[in-house]
Amino acid sequence: MFHVGGARSALYNWAVARQSGGTFVLRIEDTDAARNKPEWIDGIISALASIGIKESDPAFEGPYFQSHNADRHKEASQQLFAAGKAYYCDCTREQLKERTGSEHLGYDGHCRERGLAYEPGRAMRFRTPDEGETVVVDKVRGEPSFPNAAIEDFVIARGDGSPVFLLANVVDDLDERITEVIRGEEHLSNTPKQQLLWEALGATPPVWAHLPVIVNEKRQKLSKRRDKVALEDYLAEGYLPDAMVNYLMLLGWGPGGDREILPYEELQRLFRIEDVNGSSAFFDIKKLTAFNGEYIRALPVAEFTAACAPWLSAPHAPWKPEDFDQAVFETVAPLAQTRLPVLSEITAYVDFLFLDTPVADEVSWSKAMKPGAEQLLRDAVTQLGALPAWEAEPLKATLESIATAHGLKLGKAQAPIRVAVMGRTVGLPLFESLEVLGRPRSLARLEAARTRLQAETPTES
Structure with missing residues (x-):
């Protein structure tokens, strides 16, 4: 599963990388074997490709696997220990x-000054500075500061010697030459610890940008x-990738003015991480669906038909496979395209x-089959059936006449x-649909509806 929040982060990272002539680095943080399977990795790569972030692009780098860098992680932990910036703890x-x-x-801090050496079961902790503060320069959040006294001596390697995620992440960022980290705000609380690790390893921390949380x-x-x-799930439901990209780009950021429906190339060109709003972003499915409808209507008919x-x-x-007629579908496809969300x-x-x-929707039946509907259907069978040409225009004109005779507007009729x-x-539009369905099938359905109405109408005793 590729979370829509992760997709937004990926798109923002991709935009910044493309703008700056840099690279987008995909890293699979797979040190927890129970939570990582090859098919899940394939799913991430496939999901990224669906929103235009493809392995074949020169700006794409990876995937790298965190588990492949285990020796470097251990080397870094020993470097920190040798420099007195970390210590072993058996608490x-x-x-x-x-x-x-x-x-x-x-x-x-009980084990800070005990001078313990490594033994199985002893974790390694980072020696957080006692004084001062860690200032995180964040392109979205400004410069939040964290008093060092409030940051505990956190574990960087487990009792078996394997580094924890915080250290592994920093070492991987260093080795992969990461200069900007754009991610969700839930990671902000870890950032001062990571920044302290960067500095302790003698490196300059990357530029941070923590994106607003997405809410329902x-x-x-x-x-x-x-x-x-x-x-x-959205793509499987029939949301177009371009519509998803457009909508996700606007969760926390806007291109300015009243334009919202824009191709990704233009959104990418206009995007500025500094302009992202730090407030939570509302994932409005109704708005996404409206976007999707716009993108569907903009497709060439042949592409819509194929989609x-x-x-x-x-x-x-x-329906049964043998009952589907591609030519009939292609006839009504342009009509459906204007309405489909x-x-x-x-x-x-x-x-x-x-x-x-037809599949009967009982709510629709109850709303439409008001008193007088049976006589209207009877007149429709008689007058529509007598038309010399079964075409949309004469069908409409005839039903308008029937509606007038019943004291109804065309929409009600x-x-x-x-x-x-x-x-x-x-x-679909009624009269074009009747034309495509054909005279015999249309009249048979009108008669069937009349028969049902008659059966449902109580007889006078």
Whole structure:
């Protein structure tokens, strides 16, 4: 799963790398074998490619694997120990709780001056400066400062000698020549510790930029436990990659003016990490869907038709494969394109053409089949059936006449016809749909709706 927040961070990093002539570095932090599988790595690379960040691009570097750099991590920990900037500690959690009275307090520095050598089970801790403060220069947050006295002597290597993530991350950044780190604000609390490690290793820290958290409509941080957060899920639902990229770029930043629908090339050119807003960014699915509709309508018809293909066959399509007619679909595709918010909804727009009977939406039926609907359907069967040409324009003109005779506006008269023929009140333009469906099938469905209405109408005793 590639979180939409991670996708936004990747796009911002990609924009900065491309603007500066630098490189975008993909590193797989795989030291926890239980949380890393080859297929997940393939999924990350595939997800990045779907939003235009491709391995084949000269600005792309990696993937690197943190586990491959284990020897350098250990070397760095020993370098810090030899310089007196780290020490070994054999304190247990129980001992610390006994000394401090609470298991929630930070480490009390008990082993700082004991001069312990390494033995299995002894962790290595970084010797945090007692005085002063660590100032993080952040392109989004300004210059937040952290008193060193409030930063405990944190563990940098476990009891088996393996470095923890904080140290491994810094060493990898050093080796990969990272100059800018753009990531989510949840990492800000770790940054002063990482910056202290950079300085202790004799290096200049990178430029930091911590992006605002992305929240849902309740202003809660997006969570996979309650929200749809995977980029892959949105793409599988029929959100176009270009629409996703455009929308994600605007979560916390804007190009200025009232323009929002812009190609990534232009967004990339205009993007400035310094202009990112530090406040939380609302992931508005309605707005994303509106963006997606705009991108769908902008596609050449042939591309739209091809993009719909995955939803026109099993397991998405409700019709039998032999009942699908590509030529018929291509006839109505331009009509569907003007209305479709996401590609996955295409089946609901065209299923009436490829099923023997339309999928009946009972809510639509109840709303459309008001008193008088049965007589209106009867007139429609008689008058539409008598038309010499089964074409959209005469079909519309005839139904307008029927509507007038029933004291209705055309929109009200269309509702029972649409539900009878298509099964629902929302869909393709009615008269063009009737033309494509054909006279025999259309009249048969109108008659079937009449029959059902008659059966549902109580008879007078």
